[in-house]
């Protein structure tokens with residue numbers, strides 16, 4: 001493996017919405033900026049094929065009560081995210097500024113000349129989400145970044161952070177197509193690596209990458225942050241989603257229909273006929289509803305748009321195209337499925353990893369020089385864009401006051417990674433990344449799935465430790481592609497183990513963390529559950545959310 005050193009004031013890890021917004025802001029603040037992207041920034045990340053809802057508080061629309069707006073928002077799926085109020089307050093004080101910037105840059109944020117609100121809201125209540133045409137948003141953001149001199153490096157996976165004392169001074173990466181190690185020297189680093197997929201099996205286990213996030217986001221950011229001593233939060237709290245069966249798509253709020261059982265009875269009380277302003281909020285009130293109907297012998301459930309007007313149909317199709325649903329629409333077209341005539345079967349999707357990198361309202365982590373933004377800390381498009389921007393702004397400022405360090409202080413770590421890579425590449429026999437990933441998913445779903453208890457979690461943790469140990473000594477990478485897949489799986493194993501430890505420590509039932517051995521929700525545990533690595537050992541503690549709960 002050859003080594004190449006790349007230097008910048010600010011290094012953005014991940015070329016998704018948060019990473020690009022951070023880069024744009026840092027670039028226009030005068031910093032030299034490099035974005036490192038594991039895939040291709042145009043086609044990677046959750047924003048790659050578009051989004052259509054951007055939550056924003058607009059004083060002239062919502063009035064002066066920003067807290068009331070936040071309260072309303074927390075009644076939607078947003079409320080599942082366990083965070084301090086200060087984060088939401090910062091987001092909604094600044095998100096509208098981002099909306100206006102995006103509109104200026106060429107991402108259409110208005111519809112027919114005005115702010116259009118629809119979806120993710122209850123009939124008769126405050127509307128919180130602007131509809132916007134996000135299909136080509138990444139092209140626009142990449143252009144804005146390049147216009148500010150940002151360098152985007154595709155096909156490089158960042159693997160670990162480099163530190164000097166409590167300060168982050170750069171990162172280590174591998175090229176995904178060439179036999180090359182990249183050493184990044186930076187005054188500030190922003191982690192914007194998205195969610196953690198592939199920890200639990202997909203709805204279609206034979207198709208591991210059939211995942212709403214795209215499957216490439218493998219919790220790298222949180223794994224490398226944890227190894228460097230950064231705090232992670234609520235790793236044990238899983239998430240689930242609901243949508244068209246087998247397609248594992250996000251975008252539930254773009255459907256204009258009524259969720260119904262096979263007899264045509266609505267499953268919820270919110271709408272009786274398709275309503276373009278609200279959709280059917282039962283999907284947000286209870287994402288498990290399809291699974292519950294199925295288990296009770298009352299399913300399947302359908303998204304029934306058959307009563308839709310022609311005008312609303314056109315409206316819905318317009319937004320579905322912006323919501324990254326092109327492949328689903330193409331498939332329906334090919335198969336002669338017309339939602340005006342055919343109800344679409346919906347299902348609850350499998351568990352997804354929750355948890356986040358702890359970052360404050362300035363996007364700072366507990367390590368000097370390290371910032372985190374977007375799904376890796378707190379996502380959806382509005383949060384990714386807003387906190388990406390905030391991270392870029394603060395990282396650029398900090399870089400002005402910081403001298404760059406010599407990354408050779410981390411030579412031992414660099415060489416250690418080089419050796420591990422060489423071992424992975426030299427072995428001719430052993431499990432490959434896919435076998436290991438499948439084994440991991442099996443253990444996660446069997447032992448840390450929808451039902452957890454002490455004995456089950458302890459047994460699962462033992463299995464996982466064995467898989468991890470085996471992977472450490474036997475994993476093989478026959479080419480550069482398999483190499484970065486192996487490095488992803490190593491990260492996933494790390495997150496899996498933390499999830500077990502934290503699930504054991506959360507002795508209560510809350511949200512989708514269900515423990516029949518502790519069936520009550522303990523009000524004393526309505527706190528941030530934080531883990532970090534101290535002297536090679538994970539330390540878990542409970543802490544109040546910043547800015548109140």
Ligand SMILES: Cc1cc2nc3c(=O)[nH]c(=O)nc-3n(C[C@H](O)[C@H](O)[C@H](O)COP(=O)(O)OP(=O)(O)OC[C@H]3O[C@@H](n4cnc5c(N)ncnc54)[C@H](O)[C@@H]3O)c2cc1C
Nearest residue numbers: 014016017018038045046052053158194324374375380381
């Ligand atoms: C189909 C779909 C529709 C959605 N619709 C909406 C919507 O309408 N409204 C809304 O609010 N939200 C929506 N979301 C969610 C929203 O898109 C995400 O919350 C947001 O895009 C997250 O941005 P991000 O930059 O944090 O992460 P991502 O966009 O996931 O970007 C992370 C990037 O980091 C890269 N990366 C990961 N690890 C590494 C590494 N080790 N080294 C280098 N690069 C790495 C990845 O390849 C990826 O490009 C939707 C998501 C999907 C999938």
